[in-house]
Amino acid sequence: MRLALGYVPLVDAASLIAAAELGFARAEGLTLDLVREPSWATLRDKLAVGHLDGAHILAPLAIASTLGLSGPQTRLCVPMALNLNGNAVTVSRPLWDAMEAADDEVDTVAAAFARIARRRAREGRPLTLGTVHPFSSHTYQLRIFAERGGLDLDTDTRLVVIPPPQIAEALRRELVDGFCVGSPWNSVAVAEGYGRIAVLCSELVPGCPEKVLALPESEAPRCAPLVRALDRAGRWCADPGNGVELAALLAREAYLGTSAPILARAITGDVVVDPGGRRRRDPHFALFGEAAHRPDPAHADWFIDQAQRAGQLASSDDLLADARAVYRPDLFDAALSG
Template sequence: MTKSHEITAGFVPLLDSALLVVAKEKGFAESQDINLTLARERSWASIRDRLAVGHFEVAHILAPMPIACNLGLTAPAQEMVVPMALGLGGNAVTVSQALWQMMVACGAKDDLDARTNGAALRQVIVGKGPKLRFGVVHPYSGHNYELRYWLSASGIDPDHDIEILVLPPPDMGDALRAGLIDGYCAGEPWNTFGVLERDAHLATVKASIWRSSPEKVLGVNRKWSESNPEALSALLRALYLASLWCGDRSNHDELVELLSRSTYINRPTDWLRPALSGVLHIGEGVTAEIKDFFVPNAKAATFPWRSHALWFYTQMVRWGHIEHTRDHQQIAGSTYRPDLYREALKSLNVALPSANSKVEGALRSETPVGSTGALTLGPDGFFDGSLFDPDQVDAYIASQKRG
């Protein structure tokens, strides 16, 4: 009889913890001889710290955080690898009703278009007195870097024209209502909560700022991964099978019920269903269908693209978090490990990309790509039409403005 692998995974109660929850609750972990224990944490700092001291082997974690840890930007921290993404998309920028009305007066629309609504926000900021304040969940988060990218490409200097504060995701809506912040970038269900319970309004979404981009990934203690390759491969297979289940719309009612349980997100099903359906509450009773708002499996959603890692690295350089050197770039790019993903999924005959990196923004429509099977990628890319070529990191960093 095969001895089961004992794995403890940390998670923050967000919609994109779904793959871990489903792997445990629907038997995919058990089918791979894994005894999977899930440990809920309130903040990303706690996730990082408990990984560092060995309370967890793996964790649901912010996509840039393992890179930051490996670059020595945050302590305490163990070296990590990222052998899998946990889906694409899933966050939004939510603003107070007062700010939204000012943006509407400057041309903002309910279509959540990043370009139009970013231009409206810029007009508001130019004509406003005290600085607006926006919340993000962690300095080394996709939320922070994508919010900054959106603001900067809209002509707003995020370091001088506004203030950016760090808050845990569950506190965002209450901070908005209390007037402590004017907007925030967070994952679901906290944007839906803001709209339904705190009179907020969505300004734009991740799927508009950087389409087909990663939100959370599987962060793995590097030493544990090297000592337990079979256990890690088994976990990746379980999570991939869970992603297929999550991607099937016929399972969404059950998925919402699972996630809403007190041991997981512990929030009403009505707060969770919109992100899965792609029909989100925008504000003032309006809903909008957002294509690819959260993608758990399609379009290589769980593949750990090295180009994603390197883009996050360029933003760490851009905003003064790290000096750009050849060694730092190498550390960042090698944090994401498509080789581990490929090895683990061989036995499942999964369609895989033929490359480990891609030019971000090159796919303007859904595109069949060369791979080990039928696979469609895209559309991807940035709202301002720019491209990121991972083979041209120096030039990309040189081309970026701070504000």
């Protein structure tokens, strides 16, 4: 069976890339045609109109698409999660210098950031912050970061949506003052000298659900071979002994097209946070494999709560039930027990 799977160039697309390149899909009788998409909106729309058979997608976007809150309403199912964590908040070097944070602890940095943001808002020059999509953990993590410093993100800053592959360039061109994005784009901004990672989101929201495999609901009965292939690929990605090979694979121009050493640091959680080489180490920075794969309806609860707190939707028991129904641990369990 041949499947076209969409992805956005990020480290957390690793399971799809490994499955296609290293034989995990072939062992299940599958041929995967990976389709690199420039933005989450493009991927969402291609999935909706049937140009893709499935996708690596933002977990809240899979829910929002099903509920008709983003793009054409598309009933999706999530038979598997792909990873936890992997994001960071990055700011421009001038903003970091102005913050004068005493250390790298989350509350210290959040308070320093809030102080500058409030001052800029009073001066009529609010900070502009980038996120990758309104319905994303990145948007919610930015809000949580602001709250940790006592900052009202809606009142005191301007939030804009920029596709992940373009967000570091937006910082370089001074179109934004900071952003939240997944690896490797935070590290690219640091390596190129114009960004400073302020907070690893694995420390801000530990165990945060991230990307999932989303399929049209009609494909649920036929998803077992793909789930098995991606589960095995994800377990391979989670093995520290495969880190160098995985980084080299992701670095290919056809996939992420960036530095293998940068990717290796993201994979291992040994993250360089400033151009001077200062590091922040967190072994849970990006999690694949057994710790991440089984889709948990409680994650849908968290996303709905965050969306309500962000004013994106009203409270509704029916809405929560529909959101939870997108997550299908029964499909995951059946695939791995078969």
